[in-house]
Amino acid sequence: MSRAVVFAYHNVGVRCLSVLLAHGVEVPLVVTHTDNPNENIWFDSVAELAALHNILVITPDDPNTPKVVAQIQALNPDFIFSFYYRNMLKKALLDIPSSGAYNMHGSLLPQYRGRVPVNWAIIKGERETGSTLHVMNEKPDNGAIVDQQAVPILPDDTALEVFQKITCAAEVALNRCLPKLLAGTAQLRPQDLSQGGYFGGRRPxxxxxxxxxxxxxxxxxxxxxxxxxxxxxxxxxxxxxxxxxxxxxxxxxxxxxxxxxxxxxxxxxxxxxxxxxxxxxxxxxxxxxxxxxxxxxxxxxxxxxxxx
Structure with missing residues (x-):
């Protein structure tokens, strides 16, 4: 049985953690965020799903501290997965898993690397987006692609409607590629970064x-x-x-x-x-x-x- 430490938040975090559990992956620890009382919390709770399955949950402000790194090293995970977790994971964490660290991103990489990719895709008038599972490294959203799933953006779709689609896309992509990833037979495809751009966060x-x-x-x-x-x-x-x-x-x-x-x-x-x-x-x-x-x-x- 493969073992994974999961960094996750939001609906994508809930659905992708569910996929891991459905495939029999052992998850001894989930790292998530404490909900911000000043934020509109309209999405599902990763912490509640983890509690349902008796998985230990921690919510550090910074996951890259020596204490958290040591805690995860002691678990000896095969994988680290990041599913809409908001903090960057640094090299000390990324070097821990024996079979690699992987992130689910809400666009068709290499397009719309960076922050709030769904919102940016709509602003730019795109007619398609999706979700991409890729290798995590120290530079955001530029690791090799494991799998991706496209979804349409209809002319009057709102960000919420598109986000619901990319949540499903993330679940589909992960469910499809996970058996080969766990078996060590997944074929990775390097990104051509010249075919996409990096976008920053947005403010009200x-x-x-x-x-x-x-x-x-x-x-x-x-x-x-x-x-x-x-x-x-x-x-x-x-x-x-x-x-x-x-x-x-x-x-x-x-x-x-x-x-x-x-x-x-x-x-x-x-x-x-x-x-x-x-x-x-x-x-x-x-x-x-x-x-x-x-x-x-x-x-x-x-x-x-x-x-x-």
């Missing part, structure tokens, strides 16, 4: 809408940061607005020379920098979701400049 303030951009670009941003993420934001009538869901409206006529917002026949519209329209399906105005009737009664049907 990166969701600010530039209405001078095209309707498609703004639609992609709204989808990429829609709840449970912080959301795209702007100003309207001098008050803060979170734009939660949009739809491209290619048939509508241009109303103004600059980006504007208006309500017509119970529907909200935004005219963007390229003169094309977005239908605003859901937005939060000054902290409140407003109906069309409420908007008309307060602001009428006149156009209002966006971002002001």
């Amino acid at each position: 303030e990166d969701g600010k809408i530039d209405w001078l951009q095209s309707a498609q670009t703004i639609h992609n941003l709204v989808r990429a940061v829609a709840p449970p993420y912080p959301g795209a934001y702007t100003l309207l009538a001098g008050k803060p607005v979170r734009v939660l869901k949009t739809l491209l409206e290619p048939q509508r006529q241009k109303r103004a020379a600059e980006p504007v917002f208006y309500c017509e026949n119970g529907r909200y519209y935004a005219e963007c920098g390229d003169g094309k329209m977005l239908r605003i399906l859901s937005f939060e105005f000054d902290g409140k979701i407003m109906t069309a009737d409420e908007w008309i009664s307060t602001y009428g049907s006149d156009t209002l400049p966006l971002g002001i």
Whole structure:
């Protein structure tokens, strides 16, 4: 029986740990994160799954300390797996397992190496992404590929919807390649890093809408940061607005020379920098979701400049 120490968090962590257990891998230790009370915890708990299976769980702030390294060395694992664990593992940890250390990444490597790959793929207008199991080394997301599974990104998919797909993709890829990986017969494929790029993390303030951009670009941003993420934001009538869901409206006529917002026949519209329209399906105005009737009664049907 193979033995693995698992670093894991989030839904991908839960599903991939489940795959290891289903294949009879012995998991003596799970390293995960303590949930941040300031974060929207919308995902499943790796710690709860580990507890269900009587697996020891630790939550160090830094997994690379001598104490944690020594604890894992004493377990003599064949493998280390990282499934959406948020901290980088350094050489002292990566050198421990006799059969290697492997990470599950939420893109089709070598594309979208680095942070929040699902959000970046949507922002960039991709029509496909996936999950990739790869060798871990000291440089992030550049080790040889074990297996990967693609999924489509549909034109109106939100980050949550795509994340649900790549969670399934991660489970499929790991379940498919694990028998050969455990047997030592998996065929690894080096990455051609020239075919992809590295992307950094995103902050809530990166969701600010530039209405001078095209309707498609703004639609992609709204989808990429829609709840449970912080959301795209702007100003309207001098008050803060979170734009939660949009739809491209290619048939509508241009109303103004600059980006504007208006309500017509119970529907909200935004005219963007390229003169094309977005239908605003859901937005939060000054902290409140407003109906069309409420908007008309307060602001009428006149156009209002966006971002002001």
